[in-house]
Amino acid sequence: MTTQSTVTPNNAPVSRKGIEAARARQAIWFLLPTLIAIALVAGYPLYRTIYYSLFEANLTNPDQAKFVGLHNFWFTTEDGIGIGFLQDPKWWQSVQNTLLFTVVSVFLETVFGMIIALVVNSNFKGRAFMRTAMLIPWAIPTVVSAQMWTYMYNDSFGLIGRGVLGGRALLADSSSAIWAMIAVDVWKTTSFMALLILAGLQSLPSDMYEAADMDGASKWTQFWRMTLPLLRPALLVALVFRSLDALRVFDIMYVMLGANNAATTSMTGYARLALIDNQLLGSGSAVAVAIFVIIMAIVVAYVTAFRVKFD
């Protein structure tokens, strides 16, 4: 950004400030469409969601909203019935399942992604083929992979449901369903992790490894002492993005388990059930606000704990 001074070298001292100010004014115009678009599709709807979270409102008739404060979050009626979503065991079950899903699938994706990236980064016949194969699960739409796996898990047709498990309906049982979901997500997104790690690996200097070889360091030591620390920044950013995606998971649960079971396996599924299927605009918005707060808190925690730099 030091280019302005060279624009008009002869009268630079006179006009430099003027040019800078003019460019700053122009920049606003260039940014305006983006800022308006963000305000329209993100800012205003978010404000509406937060607003409705404090009201008792119905989706079909949002104008007839009644202010109830934080009752959507926590409220016990005179009969002792808790109607806030924070008092609903199903919500806490969805939180627990989402966290389990996120931690396990992101961990497995990182490990598998690292293995695949290390394999593809070494020299062997068929490397080009592997690089291509790597992209395929990632390129398949999530809904399609959900259908593919539902079919494989099917207890009367499926390779896994009938063949491996001998006709057990894996998806019908909520304790096994979450692991089935993890398997789908790991299959689908390990490629993405591997791609990011591979890009990081390829930016590492090769002469460093030659030197380590000369010094007699084993491949194992090289991996732990050199590759991993140098890969840390790329790995962290990939981790942040994958974790956030996993926390927002919706598609695979909703397609594979249906609206009701998705509500106990993912926070997003729980929110959508309340908001759209049950038409409870107020209560559903309150859940959505909670998810927003959880995710933003995790982002802030990640960024500060690991000092992730985005620039």
Add this chain to the structure above:
Amino acid sequence: MLAKRNPTLFYLQRIGFYVLVILIAFYLLFPFLWAVLTSFRRGGDLFLVPSKFILAPSTISNYVTVFNNPQFQHAFLLSLVVAAGSVALSLLIGTLAAYALGRFRFKGKSMILYIILAVSVFPQIAVLGGLYTVVQASGTYNNPVALIFSYLIFTIPFTVWVLTSFVRDIPGELEEASLVDGATPLQTLFLVLFPVMMPALVTTGLLAFINCWNEYLFALTFTSSNRTIPPVIANFSGASQFDQPWGPIMAASIVVTVPLIALVLIFQRNIVSGLTAGAVKG
């Protein structure tokens, strides 16, 4: 070093490595290949044990069913319109913003970059209720326009981030020369920088297109009869079968996936660089 000292160990390692490669390839490709195989089998053959299923006669009847399904045709067309519309809009707006963020110096720039980044980590569910009331109030429920606009929530931050990092890497002389010749910044952007940005625009556009093509939550919520591909695939029921028609479902899945895979393989190199620019750098 190892090879020179101990050839047996070297070959064992080599074999182990290739076993690993084959395992990985199998893991990555098998579910998809199994779906492809199923899409070419008759409904009755799905009950067969795998060894007989693989050798059963092939048929294209599932594909005929899918292509003759008016709902599927409609969804395919609609997905194209929605994805193309959203991508075109976000590329146009995103290029302007990326130019300002990559080449201009002004107060509040990092603030704006952080706002855009924050939007990209937005959980879509957080705006779902609010957006639904907006969509309803504006009369665009069940209208592709609602999807084109709502998809900007993820296409805009993505395009702006990737293009900004690209604009920064363009040599400054290009822009200076054009400004010295008296071009306005808008002319400079569209006549000088735009052509240079072509590869980045294609890559970003393609990745954004894939995201729009796959989007499920908004498509499911803001439309009823005018559905895009994902909700239709999720509820696909063949012509008139009572049980889940897995043959046609797999055929429909393959039909909507193959164009994506083709695009991804053609633009392989660009995609990897686009993904890393979007994700690793920011």
